[in-house]
Amino acid sequence: MRIILLGPPGAGKGTQAKSISNKFSIPHISTGDIFRKNISEKTPLGIEAKKHIDKGHLVPDALTIDIIVDRLDNEDCINGFLLDGYPRTVNQAEALETILEEKGIVLDTSLLIKVPREFILSRMTGRRVCLNCGASYHITFNPPETDGKCNLCGSSLVQRADDSEETVSERLDIYDAQTQPLIKYYGDKNLLSVVDGTQAINGVFESICSILGEIKK
Numbered sequence: 062m063r064i065i066l067l068g069p070p071g072a073g074k075g076t077q078a079k080s081i082s083n084k085f086s087i088p089h090i091s092t093g094d095i096f097r098k099n100i101s102e103k104t105p106l107g108i109e110a111k112k113h114i115d116k117g118h119l120v121p122d123a124l125t126i127d128i129i130v131d132r133l134d135n136e137d138c139i140n141g142f143l144l145d146g147y148p149r150t151v152n153q154a155e156a157l158e159t160i161l162e163e164k165g166i167v168l169d170t171s172l173l174i175k176v177p178r179e180f181i182l183s184r185m186t187g188r189r190v191c192l193n194c195g196a197s198y199h200i201t202f203n204p205p206e207t208d209g210k211c212n213l214c215g216s217s218l219v220q221r222a223d224d225s226e227e228t229v230s231e232r233l234d235i236y237d238a239q240t241q242p243l244i245k246y247y248g249d250k251n252l253l254s255v256v257d258g259t260q261a262i263n264g265v266f267e268s269i270c271s272i273l274g275e276i277k278k
């Protein structure tokens with residue numbers, strides 16, 4: 062399966078991606094996780110990306126597209142992949158189309174996890190993440206089994222620097238202006254499926270599985 066996850070910050074892309082990746086045995090590729098790993102390791106990419114991410118702005122397309130070109134070349138993508146947080150601009154979507162054309166592969170679908178703005182803030186301020194494996198938790202809606210530790214790898218959980226109320230609001234504005242147009246972009250290509258992201262986490266996953274099950278037939 063070759064899938065793109067679309068949806069605003071806090072929609073649950075990362076949460077669902079872990080389960081989808083597991084069920085369909087495809088790698089979960091999150092540009093946000095790649096940037097955060099580079100930031101924590103203080104690489105040149107991380108230092109540059111941090112300037113934009115901390116303000117809630119997008120990292121420039123030139124940097125982001127190169128990361129995806131490299132990542133999709135990896136052997137583990139041969140049988141499919143799940144992109145989470147890429148593309149985020151029409152320019153990035155066009156670049157992806159070119160990369161896939163060159164490889165002679167096609168997308169199965171983009172999946173929009175639809176969540177209205179009023180749900181988002183409480184999700185973001187209660188979020189805790191694992192910087193090691195990218196897993197995402199919530200202090201109320203999805204607490205880890207052991208306080209402050211990742212269920213999957215045992216690493217310590219942290220709050221993301223860009224999850225403050227002010228930065229979340231900026232990220233949502235940027236989503237509306239720059240990423241929302243992708244809904245029409247993929248809709249016009251008949252490559253859009255929509256899931257109600259206001260359901261509980263398991264309910265969202267069941268909806269996604271039934272859509273992907275239909276596509277696989």
Ligand code: AP5
Pocket residue numbers: 068069070071072073074075076077091092093094096113114117118119120121122125145146147148149153184185187188189197198199200202203223232258259260261262265
């Ligand atoms: P990125 O890490 O991709 O952040 P995002 O798109 O803003 O999305 P989030 O990770 O915040 O939300 P999510 O949908 O994954 O939600 P989650 O599952 O964690 O990007 C970060 C930054 O990097 C960007 O702002 C940008 O600067 C840069 N960047 C990344 N990609 C880029 C690109 N392609 N181009 C340019 N710049 C790029 O869930 C959120 C919370 O809600 C959690 O606490 C979770 O437990 C909880 N939750 C999830 N589902 C539910 C549910 N159904 N009910 C209740 N709670 C739920």
Ligand code: MG
Pocket residue numbers: 074075076091093
């Ligand atoms: Mg995420």
Ligand code: ZN
Pocket residue numbers: 191192193194195196211212213214215216
């Ligand atoms: Zn972890």
